[in-house]
Amino acid sequence: MNEIVPVVEMTDISIGFPGVKALDGVGFRLFQGEVHALMGENGAGKSTLIKALTGVYTIDSGTITVLGETKRFAAPAESQAAGISTVYQEVNLCPNLTVEENVLLGREPRRLGAIDWKAVRTRTREVLAELHLEHVDPGSLLSSHSIAVQQLIAIARSVEVNAKVLILDEPTSSLDAGEVAQLFGVIRQLRDRGVAILFVSHFLEQVYEISDRMTVLRNGKLVGEYLTRDLSRMSLISKMIGKELEALAELDEAPARTRARSGDGIPFLETQGLGRKGSVANVDVSIHPGEVLGLAGLLGAGRTEIARLLFGADKADEGLIRIKGSEQKIRSPRAAIDQRIAFCSEDRKKEGLIGDLSVRDNLVLAMQASRGWARRIPRRTQDELVAEYIEALDIRPANPDALIRNLSGGNQQKVLLARWLVTHPELLILDEPTRGIDIGAKTQIQKLVNRLAAEGMSVLFISSELEEVLRVSDRVAVIKDRAKVAEINNDGVSVEDVMAVIAGGTQ
């Protein structure tokens, strides 16, 4: 492989943010006609490496060469001019414009100074046809298409410029199996045409299906470069999280249920016929202290809506809520917090982490709010508490003064969790707490849920991954079509059993 010049070669790249060394002397090579997976946990430096290559971040030291030529990218436009195209996880196109405009924006063919809309249409049709997207109307609004199609349109945009390098950052995180297959078809087609493809995904199976080689990063450092077929899944994971295989096996078993099932006594929270017009109807659930209730159901079945009703984010217009046996009206999040209910929503970006403040400040804010503003928390207590949470949740970097916005998604999630935990809630509602975070952090969060429940906290656990719901919960409420359809005691229940319940009654 050494006789070929890499399309992209990054040598000894370092990028630092205040308090965080995001990349530390990392090297990376990408060759023509390969699909190269960039692997690592959250915070390993994948996004930073990509942003260095696309000109969003400027590098502190090191060199980037494209086809043997040294480049310094100061803006995305410069990276694109060098033949590097990127498709981001959140599709970065303009939803208010049409498909054809998005494909050709900034490069529209012109005649006499005016955009030649006829040529735009023809060119877009050609490009879409190359990707087998003939069914997409070039004149339709981008926002009228599913995320999957939007992603393919973003790829069409890079095909249009004959990109030499295509970077796909978590392209499959919101696609279904059929859409993933279609995307992979397109990726293979481009690879065979000689495009170098950099693929980032949390889905190991997809990485093994599509990639030829992989580069593994950990904590901002390079672990190594491997041929995909030479690296087993287990050894890949151990390289990603830096632990030996035995430790891994233990991690995997750890969250198995060990607690005695509660169920007697007064539940912490109980609902009867709870519902909201146009949202969910007739929800009866109860959660006892020290119990984890899982909500299983398809996306859009009404899981989040239930959580929002319990937290007062939406107002229920029927049914009632009892907290510790007495009826309570929960009309606002404030009221829910007064009842010691905490809600980590699925949208952590909007959740109220303050990006420009440090980990310490974010935690202290929450503590201070729960204590009342009059009583200042002594600095020593602050330090102890913050250190305790950083250790308990394994927040990385373990630096209380690191700014939130410089943390990876998984670590932001942990800080968010810590923010609620410092208020000592009695009921913790977790909506998709592990979405988009890596295996290591996922296991940690599952273990944490276990521990919190063992300490007597009630937890409502919502996740799209049934395995995870079953691993964590004592009981599982199955939500379907915006109502609760069944409740299962989690003793030896399998994913298939739950699937059967969800599928049941559709005939």
Next chain:
Amino acid sequence: MSLSSTLARRAAGKTAAPRRQLRGNARYAPTLATLGLFLAMFAVGAGMYPSFLSGQVFLNLFIDNTFLIVLAVGMTFVILTGGIDLSVGAVVALSMMVAATLLQQGWNPAAVIILVLLIGSTLGLAMGLIIHYFDIQPFIVTLAGMFLARGLCYVISLDSIPVTEGFFTGMAQAQIPLPGELFISPGVVLALAIVAAAFFVLHHTRFGRTVYAIGGNENSAMLMGLPVRTTKVLVYVLSGLCSAIAGILFSFYSLSGYSLAAQGMELDAIAAVVIGGTLLTGGTGYVLGSVVGVLVLGIVQTFIAYDGTLSSWWTKIVIGALLLAFILLQRLFTRKTG
């Protein structure tokens, strides 16, 4: 995992489907609603006052509002990028003051007009650069621009300065005859030419499409490698230029320069743009819609004038109500289309 998530995404996909049709129609809906409103008001006027239904009443809407049409054009560019320009009214007043003062001192009208246009564009350029390079809210920067321009008016003179120069008075009285004993002013021709040019730029040039892209998602536009910086600055230059042109047109109309002129005109321009169907958040809207927006404001005034018994302040109240109604309408559409 794969099975459950597959099913889950299928389900999610299904709920997304009905949104699509709404979105397609929603694109033109606010502008069409404005057009419908205008026609309805015209019809009601014709029903109440027989003389209302005349071509000249319709053309007077243009003649009396040339400056507002030009301002609305510049404002449409700014709002399409998701920005706002509060300085336009004050820049109109400043342009009128500069023009009246220099004409009084015997300057050549052509030189005066060129200088005024330069001043307007330069103010716009300065505000655009500050907004972009210091990453400050357009609201604040253009508010400062408004105070600066208005303050300069008072520095020039506290009193009203009459314009007696031949070219300006000529333009004030000039009428371009149309068939059927109708006429328009030269200002109308200029304003409509500017509208046509703006339409061309917005829909048939890369600059125009970049304006829409920035309003749709500025971050995406940047990542797509579009010239976001240049475009954002140019939009404020255009708005400044339009304000200066509007100032000249207003001088033709009023034949004077006065420090207190065009008070609150920036708000009329914003109202016209919003009533014309442009989203205040940017990315959606049409310059032709803004023209209809101006006509709606104009017809409200005409109504009040025809009635004769109502205080002219009712114009403001009706415009306020319309603005609120249209913003609520926009909210409704954007919410439905998710």
